[in-house]
Structures are given as structure tokens and as C-alpha cells.
Amino acid sequence: MTTTPDTAATSIALFEPALFDRLRASLPEIEAEAGRCDRDGAFPEQGIALLREAGALSAPLPATAGGFGLGTEPAGALGMLRLLRLVGAANLSLGRLFEGHVNALKLLVRYGTAVQAQGAANAVRDGALFGIWVTEGTDGLRYTQDVPGAPLRLEGAKLFASGAAQVTHPLVTARSPDGDTRMMLVPLRDDRQASAMPASLAGMRGACTGRHDFSGLVRPADALVGAPGDYLRQPEFSAGAWRGMAVALGGIDRLVSLFCTGLASRGRDNNPHQQVRIGEALIAQETAALWTRKAALVAEGDRFDPADVAATVNLARIACETAGLDVIRLVQRGLGLSAFLAGSEVERVMRDLATYLRQPAPDETLVEGAAWFAGRTLPDADAA
Ligand SMILES: Cc1cc2nc3c(=O)[nH]c(=O)nc-3n(C[C@H](O)[C@H](O)[C@H](O)COP(=O)(O)OP(=O)(O)OC[C@H]3O[C@@H](n4cnc5c(N)ncnc54)[C@H](O)[C@@H]3O)c2cc1C
Incomplete structure (x- = not known):
């Protein structure tokens, strides 16, 4: 392919x-x-x-x-x-x-x-x-198989699954009888077993994030994708995060734009304090854009050291998270209570962005990136 x-x-x-x-x-x-x-x-x-x-x-x-x-x-x-x-x-x-x-x-x-x-x-x-459902609780997804080549019998559930009631082809991780992490494509038809999470999310409510129970489903052996451990294989495991950053960057774009129009509509955009905030928001937006571009080029390029790739995307992830959080803080201070009016677009986008920025293991992500690049140089994504 x-x-x-x-x-x-x-x-x-x-x-x-x-x-x-x-x-x-x-x-x-x-x-x-x-x-x-x-x-x-x-x-x-x-x-x-x-x-x-x-x-x-x-x-x-x-x-x-x-x-x-x-x-x-x-x-x-x-x-x-x-x-x-x-x-x-x-x-x-x-x-x-x-x-x-x-x-x-x-x-x-x-x-x-x-x-x-x-x-x-x-x-x-x-x-x-398609979708990718990995996150799970104590009742994580696992399968049994009588002999190699025999059908796979699934047990357990995925949590925080986007499009739990709509994704037709979830690619999931599942624990094998040997304890390995395997990927499996489980097309769903009328055997879908989706339900809401026990509590609502504050933001990203339009992604139908829910629980999907796979217990009792049986799939052919060729539903397994790749070899044991492929899902966690580096650098792809870390590198893929650049795509989530690109989506978050879009949210940052929207928020910065709403901030500027919100200030202008109240005649507050010429105030020097607000202009400082506008400038800082634009800097944060461009910081996120530059890091995301670098991460995308390094992750999708085929000429970089795998450890450089994973560590670059790890640092980029935290840079984008920080930029997004900075913009949210600036918008809240700059627009004041009008940024908190339920039903307003700016309030929704802030809530969605704050929720979306919660990605797995941010401490580990930063520390791993830092440990790799201490004493090394980040790759030049634009080098010929
Ligand atoms: C809108 C939305 C849609 C999603 N859709 C999907 C989906 O389709 N498929 C899917 O698989 N997942 C999905 N998820 C889940 C997502 O991929 C992450 O699992 C989730 O966002 C992790 O967030 P968290 O803040 O709980 O992370 P955590 O990793 O729990 O981090 C929370 C904090 O704990 C710290 N921490 C982490 N581990 C440890 C530890 N061992 N000891 C001490 N501290 C620790 C972190 O550094 C951080 O400070 C979705 C989430 C959202 C919000």
C-alpha cells in the first residue's frame, strides 16, 4: 500500500x-x-x-x-x-x-x-x-481464542470512546491471552453496545464520548491487526499526537479570533492593556502553529532518528497545551464575565478546548522529551 x-x-x-x-x-x-x-x-x-x-x-x-x-x-x-x-x-x-x-x-x-x-x-x-478506542478502566478489553486461527471472543469495555454510538469501524486495543497488547478492527452493526459515561464531560459534548462494551462479541481471527506490541511501538506511538495538536490549534485559532472580535465589538481593542493580551494571544497561537508544523514534518518524514521523532512530538504536545491554556487565560481576563455567558460561542469554544487539551500523561510526555534532548539538538524539519 x-x-x-x-x-x-x-x-x-x-x-x-x-x-x-x-x-x-x-x-x-x-x-x-x-x-x-x-x-x-x-x-x-x-x-x-x-x-x-x-x-x-x-x-x-x-x-x-x-x-x-x-x-x-x-x-x-x-x-x-x-x-x-x-x-x-x-x-x-x-x-x-x-x-x-x-x-x-x-x-x-x-x-x-x-x-x-x-x-x-x-x-x-x-x-x-473509523475511530481509535484505547482508553479503558478496570474492565479493559481482552479476548480469548481456543487455538490460533479460531474466532476471537471479546470481553470488557472501552471508555471515553469518541463516537461510541456512531463510529462504524473502531480500531481497538485488546489484551491477548498471553498479556500482549493487540490491535483489532471490530466493525459494529446491530451488535453495538454503547452507553453514556457515568458523568458528563464539561466540554467536547458534541463528540458523543461514551462507553462501549464488547463483551460477548465474537470476531474472526483476521480482525487482529499487526503484531503484538505494534500499537505501542515507537516512534509512531508518540508521533501520532501531532494530529490532535493540529485540531487543538484550530480551536486556538477560533478562540483568538473570537477574542479579537469580542474586544472590538465593545470598543475595547484599542486599550493598551487589551492590546498586550491580543499580542500575547497571537504569539501563543503562532507558537502552537510552529510547533505543530515541526511535529507534523518530523513525524511524517522518513529521515529522522526515531527517538528524535518521539521526543520532538512530546515537546510539541506540551508547547501546544501551554499555548492553548495561555490563550484561555488571556481571553478570560480580557473579556471578563462575557467569556462565561452560557450559550455564547466563546464560552463553548473555551470549554471544548480546555477539555480537549487533557491528553494522556502530560508529565511523562514532557519529562521524556526533556530527557532525550538534554545535550542534543532538535531536528531541523525544513532541512533538505
Ligand atoms: C473529548 C474526548 C474524546 C476522547 N476520545 C477518545 C477516543 O476516542 N479513544 C480513546 O481511546 N480515548 C479517548 N479519550 C481519552 C483520551 O485519549 C485520554 O485518555 C484522556 O484525555 C486522558 O486525560 P487525563 O487528563 O485523564 O490523563 P492522565 O494521563 O490521567 O493525566 C492526568 C494527570 O495525571 C498525571 N499522571 C498520569 N499518570 C500518572 C501516574 N501513573 N501517577 C501519577 N500521575 C499521573 C498526568 O501527568 C496528569 O497530570 C478522549 C478524551 C476526551 C476528553
């Missing part, structure tokens, strides 16, 4: 203008739906349909599978960044769902067999929405 760089670059060049034109034309509808979906259990049906119509859901597929390699071929890194950023700016919840879809396809292309990757491509063409 690979293309030569030239093929990928050509197909991306042909494809991008149409994709982005169609997406831009859809953004007002996607933004409007984000407001309507700010409630528990909501799901951006229209946004997903518009992404599908624009060709965004098939864009990550390699050219040989009828896609354009955005986010799966080195030449498509910045195209995917642009796509995730635009979607995140319009609706962070839709961005999260789209990012999960891209992540699952990336893993299937990277670790799946040619048959599995082609099967995924066919499913996307037939309207499938």
Missing part, C-alpha cells in the same frame, strides 16, 4: 484545491452545527456528512487505495495539518472524530496486511467512519 513520493505529491497537488474549496464552502454549516451539538450524547452528523462529501474522510488513504495520502504519506503531512486545523477551528468535537478516523486509517495502513488496508479503503468508500 505504498506510493512513490512523486505519485503521492502529484495526487495531493491535484486533489488539494478541490478538497479545500469544498471544505471551506461547508464551514458555516459545520460551525452552526457545533453550537447545536453542545449537549450530552450529541453527534455532528451533518459535519461528518460534509467531510465525507468534501473527500476528507478518504483523503488519508494512500493513492494506491484510491486516496491522496494526506497524513499517511510524507508529502501529505502539511495537507493533513491544514485539514485538521480547519475542521478543529469550525468544531473541535468534529475535529476529534475526524482525527480518530485518520489515526485508525494510519495504523491500518502502517500495520495491517494489504487485504486489511484495502478492506478499510473499501469501507471508507462505502461510508464507514
